[in-house]
Amino acid sequence: MNNNGLSSYFQFKNVDWSNMWGATWETVWMTLVSIIVVAILGALLGLLLFETSNSESIWAKVLNWIVSAFVNIFRSIPFIILIVLLLPATQAMMGTIIGPKAALPSLIISAAPFYARLVEIAFHEIDHGVIEAADSMGATQSQIISKVLLPESMPALVSGLTVTAISLIGYTAMAGAIGAGGLGNLAYLDGFQASNNTITMVATVIIVLIVFICQFAGDLLVKRIDKR
Amino acid sequence: MIEFKDVSKTFIAKEGEVDAVKDVNLTIPDGKIYGIVGYSGAGKSTLIRMLNGLEFPTTGSVTINGTEISGLKGSKLRNQRLKIGMIFQHFNLLWSRTVFDNIAFPLEIAKVPKDERKKKVQRLIELVGLTGRENAYPSELSGGQKQRVGVARALANDPEILLSDEATSALDPQTTDEVLDLLLSINKQLNLSVVVITHEMHVIRKICDQVAVLDAGKIVEQGPVLDVFKHPKQPITKRFVNQETGSTSLDDTNVVVSELLEKYPNGVIVKLGFHGDQAQLPIVSSMLRKFPDIDLSIIEGNIHQTQEGALGSLFVQLISDNKESVHGALAYFTTMRVETEVINREQ
Ligand SMILES: Nc1ncnc2c1ncn2[C@@H]1O[C@H](COP(=O)(O)OP(=O)(O)OP(=O)(O)O)[C@@H](O)[C@H]1O
Ligand SMILES: [Mg+2]
Helix, strand or coil, rough: CCCCCHHHHHHHHCCHHHHHHHHHHHHHHHHHHHHHHHHHHHHHHHHHHHHHHHCHHHHHHHHHHHHHHHHHHHHCCCCHHHHHHCHHEEEEEHHCCHHHHHHHHHHHHHHHHHHHHHHHHHCCCCCCHHHHHHHHCCCCHHHHHHHHHHHHHHHHHHHHHHHHHHHHHHHHHHHHHHHHHHHHHHHHHHHHHHCCCCHHHHHHHHHHHHHHHHHHHHHHHHHHCCCC | EEEEEEEEEEECCCCCEEEEEEEEEEEEECCCCEEEECCCCCCCHHHHHHHCCCCCCCEEEECCCCCCHHHHHHHHHHHHHHHHEEEEECCCCCCCCCCHHHHHHHHHHHHCCCCHHHHHHHHHHHCCCCCCCCCCCHHCCCHHHHHHHHHHHCCCCCCCCCEEECCCCCCCHHHHHHHHHHHHHHHHHHEEEEEEEEHHHHHHHCCCEEEEEECCCCEEEEHHHHHHHHHHCCHHHHHHHHHHHCCCCCHHHHHHHHHHHHHHCCEEEEEEEHHCCCCCCCCHHHHHHHHHCCEEEEEEEEEEEEEEEEEEEEEEEECCCCCCHHHHHHHHHHHHHCEEEEEEECC
16 A cells, blocks of 8 residues: 555545544534533533622632632643543443543533633623613523523623534544544544555544534524624 | 612722712602712712612611612512613613513513513503614614613513613713603603712703702702702802803803903993793893883803703893992892892992
8 A cells, every 4th residue: 555655645445435424423423412511511610600700608609619620620631631531430421431422521521611611701791781780670590691691692602612612523533542433533543553644634624624614603603693 | 759768888899998878868759850960989879779779778778668678688679679670871781682672671570471571562662762673683773772772671660760870971962862851751651750860960950850969978969950050059069050051160251240340340240040931031121121221231141941940040230320220120130030149239
């Protein structure tokens, strides 16, 4: 097999397309499932951070400190180390440490705190007067959350989620390298280890395409919902 | 009726304690427009925010129709808030909602059923003159239109009281007058009490029945708007009144007065005060007909509309060789219920 020179990138007959599409689907699946969980978990954590950040009560302060510490710690652990660190927990939770399912816990745990911070910032950017206006009308806390905080910060929440999703795609590739499946796994095993540059190349192009589509869809959505 | 009893509010800030409101006693009658005027930092916002529990007094009590607001918490406070509408300097609309949905917002909070909500919002949109703009977003509206949405939203739950915190301060003079006219017509139509806070005497003059002047957290003067305009007692009130009646700064007038005194040593300079109906009568010309030997020159004059009628003042100089005529003229003004004040009389 010709493994030298630029032409090695274009040996398309060496590509097993059904494998490629299977890996693409795995990448998309890992990203989708984890982003959905991250959106929910991150929004909840972000809300908790926001609600406890300007409260006077001592319990709120303690809670805020704990959640902040949790978020900061998990945000600073490099992803590749996090996967290794979570191997036993993954085994216990998912019953396996290989395949797309096994990647989920580490993907979620690394991205949710990151998104939580973005959510908190988005809430803080809402004009305080608007929240006060709702308050003056007799709104309950849950009405303020559902009718003011979430809709008013929606563009920021969506663009934050886009950023998070794109970094998650990168993480899936990294997770793939140590057995999680998907395009990263394919590029590593069939591309790098089997010295098949074309497979690495095609996998890369597909990943870039997924990222582009994700960014494009995110930007489009933000544009549609932003009425400011 | 709104009652403030010995209300004080002290904030604990980083730089130390701030006495934002000090020993305020105030009674605000129903169905009127009550104005509170004061300079920036006087404590106006703090005072008005105690009416809907956005702020609580450190000491003293605030009651509305017998309910002590300063003692309410949780759902009781929220229910009370449904009965109080508030409009803000920066409108505080939800940009993610259309005009229609912004006005529906307080109705959603009050859990009003959907059909009823729709009818009510439609009525409010007509009331504030925004028909045709229901589906616009706040970003597509002018400042005046945004405040109309603010007003409609504040009225949605049929409040007993409307609070206005500098609602026209972000608007140009023309739009300010439009919004003030709207507040006035709402006060008349719905017979609801309005508490207006402002730093502009113009707002007070144009729509308020009564006024209180707040200086460094204290009420230094209060009363019917016409009285306060006619006889301001405190220096700060005089400054506010002059700002509005624009006695083109009294200093200017004083210069003219001294010049005229030099020019016509035998003249008498009089300040005439008109209010209500007399402002429309030809009192000065009938005086001249009565005392043909008097020459009259006008130094300065102005007239302003208030809620209780027109309010005017006129500086004139009366010149005559006959002292009796001048005395007669002054007496004539007094019988016509024009206030006279002799500024400087030649001995
Ligand atoms: N939450 C707060 N914490 C500390 N100090 C405050 C707080 N709110 C108001 N103050 C202080 O209380 C005083 C009165 O403030 P307030 O906002 O009532 O004034 P205002 O008359 O409404 O002024 P403006 O016309 O600028 O709105 C000011 O000195 C202000 O700094
Ligand atoms: Mg203020």
